[in-house]
């Protein structure tokens with residue numbers, strides 16, 4: 001029996017490529033640069049399945065060029081690179097990697113919050129530039145984290161992880177806004193109080209964005225929402241770039257209408273809005289919230305397990321759409 005043909009769209013752990021090679025006829029992208037959409041379509045047109053890493057767009061046009069394709073396993077919990085409706089219409093199963101990255105990503109969200117509030121990046125640049133000669137009472141004086149009000153927009157698994165860290169570890173008062181309220185049990189566990197988005201923006205000392213990207217959440221933080229925040233507040237985005245209007249944020253940071261921001265994701269990444277590179281009060285990281293060796297390996301293995309389960313047991317482990325065989 002011929003093995004299903006699988007495309008691995010970006011370089012991933014060799015041991016996971018090897019595992020997949022035990023089950024499938026595998027073709028892997030070994031280049032450090034991503035394929036263009038045209039290159040991806042050319043590579044994918046004779047494949048039965050694919051492993052993607054979150055940035056390859058899977059839409060109707062691509063699917064029309066890939067008639068054999070039955071499953072795409074995203075090595076990411078977010079799957080806004082999938083046109084889910086088009087995939088479902090074409091009978092293509094999509095999968096993601098929930099749970100395995102929750103705590104690691106929450107750790108990073110909290111680290112970015114701390115770095116932003118305590119101005120760690122600015123301070124490091126200053127030291128590296130050889131500018132440290134004196135002590136001054138206000139040198140890199142930041143804002144308090146412990147005991148402050150933590151706001152969370154988007155209260156899924158990662159948001160809850162950040163809430164638990166803030167409430168239990170730092171004595172923060174946690175408020176959140178989400179499409180739906182958590183159960184009473186989860187609210188109690190996270191010590192989190194549900195509020196309207198307006199109240200969240202007005203009250204948070206530190207606001208963390210952890211909501212999925214969709215047309216509805218596009219620019220959920222724009223000029224108007226940034227204006228609702230306290231001038232002393234900080235904003236952290238570990239969700240998706242398009243959720244924040246980066247140009248409006250750069251203006252708010254420059255004019256000190258908010259104190260600081262920590263950004264792991266950007267509109268149009270890996271490009272970063274040039275105005276963000278000009279303001280000192282922002283910590284910038286290249287989309288690494290899930291990047292520990294153990295977690296990235298767990299993500300790659302879960303994506304691989306989804307492909308194996310789909311072809312060998314007829315059912316994916318963590319599907320994002322319902323597809324009838």
Ligand code: 8YV
Nearest residue numbers: 053054075076077078287290
């Ligand atoms: C990944 C992510 O960095 O899981 C997600 O949704 O954004 C990240 O964990 C990325 O997509 C790598 O696969």
